[in-house]
Amino acid sequence: MPAEAATAAVAETAAPLPLEMTGIGKHFPGVIALDNVDLSLEAGKVHALMGENGAGKSTLIKILAGVYGKDTGTIRIAGRETSIASPGDALRQGIKVVFQEIALISEFTVAENIFLEQYPTGRSGSINWKKIRQDARALFERIGFDVDTNARTGALPISQQQMVEIARALAHEARIVVMDEPTSSLTPAEVALLFTVIRRLTALGIAVIYVSHKLDEVFEIADTVTVLRDGRHISTRPIGEHTHDTLIQDMIGRQIDDLFPRSRGQASGKVALSVKGVATEKLRDVTFDVYAGEVLGFFGLMGAGRTELAKAIVGFDPIDKGTIEIGGRPLHPHDTRTAVSLGIGLLTEDRKGEGLMLDLPVVYNLSLAALGSFARGGFIDETAEREAAQGYVDRFRIRTPSLFQEIKNLSGGNQQKVLLARWLLRGLSVIVVDEPTRGIDVGAKQEIFALIDQLAADGHAIVMMTSEMPELLGLSDRVMVMGEGRITGSFSRDEATQEKILNAAIV
Amino acid sequence: MVSEVSAPPKSASLVGALVGNNQIVLVAALVVICVGISLAVPQFYSSANIIAILRQVAMVLIVACGMTMLLITAEVDLSVGASLAFVGVVAMDVINVTDSVFLGALAGIAFGALVGLVNGLIVTRLKVNSLIATIGTMMILQGGVFLYSREAIQNHHHLPSFVDIGAGYVGPVPIPVIVAAVIFIASYVVLRHTTLGRYLFAVGANEKTARLSGLRTTWLKLFAFVLTGALVGVAGLILGSLMNAGQPTAGRGFELTVIAAVILGGTSLSGGRGTLIGTLLGVFVLKVIDDGIIVLQWNQDLQMIVPGVVLIAAIYLDILRRRADAR
Incomplete structure (x- = not known):
């Protein structure tokens, strides 16, 4: 395979790779989130991690960030085998993850947030505020971005909060920066700026993981692309070997x-x-x-x-x-x-919060909106209700052991089919x-x-x-x-x- | 595959098998307690004592039927004890003024329902959490009843038909027991077999889902509050009748007994889950323990302590059961 050849070639030439994850596996109850996944980074390169929702991108990132432990596999940082116990541990080992949900303290100033874990202190042990502000400004100069370091962080737009996170990475001398869907709420101008900053990071020799499912962005910024699907590693190739179609095909597994x-x-x-x-x-x-x-x-x-x-x-x-x-x-x-x-009715995006009655059986969930049509004088004809529900279970091939299974035990796809059936039964x-x-x-x-x-x-x-x-x-x-x-x-x-x-x- | 997964944790599945059903545990507990007390004190199963227990059960069960529905909608009412006392005072006062037991009873039930309505409006319109809201109304009612009357209001006209509400019999069966049985059966049918009952479960299980499905969620919660309030009216009449007076200090701690019984019966505080059979068993367990402590001539303070222990133990068993279920 060309992908393996490419990685092998790099491994021979240079210093140890900043990150090598091999054979990573992770199970959650009833779900195999990751199955034998490999990921290697090169210093100064942007490595895109792609895949559909549920492909395992976030799980892999969270393992790297120390949020989840891995079940199997090994992680090497700069050639040394290691384990990542917690987010703080990840940061100490030089890994900075910028999540979609920015994890800054919104009431603190930008400068305070940057040095959150390691406030420089004076002789008496008191915090040297002047030094914090100076150091923060110096960091922003390095990434080529200007922001008011005294601003309350929560008052900044998401794009600038991302920059604060990146500055934090530099403050911790991170060698690996992970960006999780960074552009999902940015304007095009902000995206362009973010890409400039990412290029500055790579120029400093930092390895960047860029998680996204947006093809155009990946073609613009990435050097290498790894695609995951259903928790498995599908391909790792230089971006030059991909077209839009081959990437989509890798992501969804079919035309x-x-x-x-x-x-x-x-x-x-x-x-x-x-x-x-x-x-x-x-x-x-x-x-x-x-x-x-x-x-x-x-x-x-x-x-x-x-x-x-x-x-x-x-x-x-x-x-x-x-x-x-x-x-x-x-x-x-x-x-x-x-x-x-x-x-008219809504099939909600928030199944748990607005769609399902989790503790109640499939049949009650399915018949809820149409219950009136099975009732005479307020009394429910339960036989008719069950027959109608069974009809939809058969027709939609809803996989459930019984109509009286609590709906929380069904898979997301089957839950969605029940909710769709709820509306069809209502007509x-x-x-x-x-x-x-x-x-x-x-x-x-x-x-x-x-x-x-x-x-x-x-x-x-x-x-x-x-x-x-x-x-x-x-x-x-x-x-x-x-x-x-x-x-x-x-x-x-x-x-x-x-x-x-x-x-x-x-x- | 499934058996492989569930096989290893043997202890958990054993617990699961043992306490497979919350109601079976309650029945077993009830049998053990009854047999135990009977062996120690034979007069426990005398007809006089059984009737005393049933009368006690009836009072709690009447309100617990409403409380079960209210908890199923994911709300709670802590003001039922304070309201119970107020109902007795109002009913007695109206009887003394009008010389009519019927009007007095109507006033008592209406007062209870009104308290329920106010609770319901505070929760659904002002969006105040029901736990807080009804602690508030509880305090208002506890103070209010003393503003209304410092002392117990006696049955001035000595109307015997008022006394019959609590102390009368039809054949060998006390009237409160018949009233409770009718309310229990009606509640059971509503909750189990009607759209109204199913909608109460839906609102409690997920209010947003219920609303998106076109249900009148506010109305349904109001219904449960008003019903609970009206049932407090019924129970308050029985209590007043048994004392043949409106007693402002009556009903202290009644709300805790009712809620403890409902929870003991397996109804979830977080809504969407509960059964009236469980509630019935829960009331019996608490009231038999109560009575047992008296006939055993144990220290009366245990009447509070033992149910407290039983409640925690029962809920813990239920947690074990769910954990076993989840495997």
């Missing part, structure tokens, strides 16, 4: 067309949902129609307002302005009870799905895609909120792009490309 079955033809032309001028605290003048039999995809970066829109149009969150009509009838009063009775005409495959493994994803396709083919109108580009392009008949609470672009299936969509998403 993109196979993942998204398409059984449906043209939408009917009947408006199922009409949203006009809807405004809330987070949304501004959102207007669109959805037709029966189509999937309308909504794309947006973090904070674009997709989930806010989803919750507003199903009556869960109030709206300040605008009208929502379902099948020609206005959503008034604006609450979920009215919404459901008019035939909705419009289903709003928010991140329908979040936290679901690849095999089950394909089943969910097929179900969504089938629902549209059966004449349902589907509004799909997603941040996954393949999902968006693979499933949608039309694409709407959101940014800062507004619709910033609208594309037909034929017009929509990743590039156009991203350009529209960036406000």
